[in-house]
Amino acid sequence: SYELTQPPSVSVSPGQTASITCSGDKLGDKFACWYQQKPGQSPVLVIYQDNKRPSGIPERFSGSNSGNTATLTISGTQAMDEADYYCQAWDSSIVVFGGGTKLTVL
Amino acid sequence: QVRLQESGPGLVKPSQTLSLTCTVSGGSISSAGYYWSWIRQHPGKGLEWIAYIYYSGSTYYNPSLKSRVTISVDTSKNQFSLKLSSVTAADTAVYYCARVWGQRIDYWGQGTLVTVSS
Numbered sequence: 001s002y003e004l005t006q007p008p009s010v011s012v013s014p015g016q017t018a019s020i021t022c023s024g025d026k027l028g029d030k031f032a033c034w035y036q037q038k039p040g041q042s043p044v045l046v047i048y049q050d051n052k053r054p055s056g057i058p059e060r061f062s063g064s065n066s067g068n069t070a071t072l073t074i075s076g077t078q079a080m081d082e083a084d085y086y087c088q089a090w091d092s093s094i095v096v097f098g099g100g101t102k103l104t105v106l
Numbered sequence: 107q108v109r110l111q112e113s114g115p116g117l118v119k120p121s122q123t124l125s126l127t128c129t130v131s132g133g134s135i136s137s138a139g140y141y142w143s144w145i146r147q148h149p150g151k152g153l154e155w156i157a158y159i160y161y162s163g164s165t166y167y168n169p170s171l172k173s174r175v176t177i178s179v180d181t182s183k184n185q186f187s188l189k190l191s192s193v194t195a196a197d198t199a200v201y202y203c204a205r206v207w208g209q210r211i212d213y214w215g216q217g218t219l220v221t222v223s224s
Contacts, residue, residue: 001169033210035153042202042217043153048210086153090209093166095143095155 002091004098011104018074020101022087025068032070033088034063036081037100043086047072079105108133110203110215118197118222124190128203128215135184136161141206142186144177146199147217154199158206159186193222 004024012018022032032050035043045054047063050070060075070089074081082105087098114126128142135142143158157167157177165177171190179186190197198221205213 031209035211042214043211044214045210045212048208048212054212088153088211094168095145095158095206095211097153097155100152 002089002094002096004087004089004096006085006087006098006101008099009102009104011106012074012077014079014105015076018077018081018103018105020072020074020085020087020103022070022072022098023068024070024089024096024098027068027070027089028066030065030089030091032063032065034061034070034072035086035088036083037086038083046085074103077103077105081105108205108213110205110213112201112203112215112218114218114220116219116221118193118220119224120194120222121192124188124193124197124220124222126188126201126203126218126220128186128188130184130186130205135179135186136181139207141166142179143204143206143211144188145202145204145211145214147202148196148199156188156190156201195222198222 034047036046037043050065051063062073086100109131111129118124141158144156159165159177174191176189200217202217203215204211
């Protein structure tokens with residue numbers, strides 16, 4: 001079965017750039033999405049089709065996808081960005097999530 | 107604005123069947139191009155996709171759960187449902203219903219905690 005691998009945790013200082021990776025076999029041949037989930041809340045789509053932002057998502061969120069790795073980049077990270085982030089892709093008609101990365105802003 | 111709301115028992119006994127319904131408002135479940143999905147999250151863990159369905163009845167299941175899962179749609183009520191049979195404590199989780207569009211999950215319900223316990 002297809003797997004997506006994320007680092008369990010990433011730390012970043014306020015105002016700096018955070019990068020969260022998601023690795024999978026030939027992931028660059030698929031579209032990657034990213035979801036943000038804050039404690040006690042439902043996930044929110046922040047990036048789709050590798051690098052597109054839904055309406056209402058700040059410009060500081062961006063994405064890329066090439067080779068075996070998709071990356072979520074948060075520029076000028078703010079305290080409110082502290083959350084769990086999940087990547088997601090499709091393997092044929094199957095939805096696959098990464099294990100999630102806890103982003104700490106400190 | 108599309109809204110999804112899960113409903114169903116919060117407590118299910120082991121070996122029984124978990125049944126949840128998702129009511130969609132603000133849009134038609136029969137609109138072309140949208141798929142309707144169930145996703146769960148074990149306490150303190152990551153997201154696990156369960157299944158999704160098209161309004162026509164086409165279904166897609168997580169292979170690891172397929173033998174125990176049934177997803178169905180009721181277009182007249184603008185609802186879709188999940189049944190998970192032979193539950194154990196390992197099925198205790200927050201269950202989300204969600205909308206899938208263009209290979210992205212763009213709307214999520216608030217989630218409902220289902221506990222499996224005698």
